[in-house]
Amino acid sequence: MTFQEKVRQVLQEKEVPLDKAIRSLNICSKELEPYITQPQGMLEYGRNVIYRNQQVEVIVVYLPPFAKTLVHDHGFSKGEVYVVQGSLLNLIYHKDLSVNKIESYKADESFHVQGDT
Secondary structure, eight states, X not given: OOHHHHHHHHXXXXXXXXXXXXXXXXXXXXXXXXXXXXXXXXXXXXXXXXXXXXXXXXXXXXXXXXXXXXXXXXXTOEEEEEOOSSEEEEEEEOTTSOEEEEEEEETTOEEEEETTO
């Protein structure tokens, strides 16, 4: 079964919290390799949408070492970020773009994002 098929199967189950659904996938870097895209254009990271339905979108984001994203929020969406390999530094900003909080995550850790987080 491919990773996409596993995602589809898990997310078709009703009433499964997103963090539990992600954990149940037992994600490993090897099975994600076919879905990793290199950075393109002005972005420092690769982004590949591998599943989408009316409630959820699953995106494989590849951040090479020292890569960063532009300051952004998540609008009206909410989600779960799961670190598969390496580590991630998440800076949360105030509206005036001063840093509010710095969070650090390593492989096999996840965090929730919602709205302006």
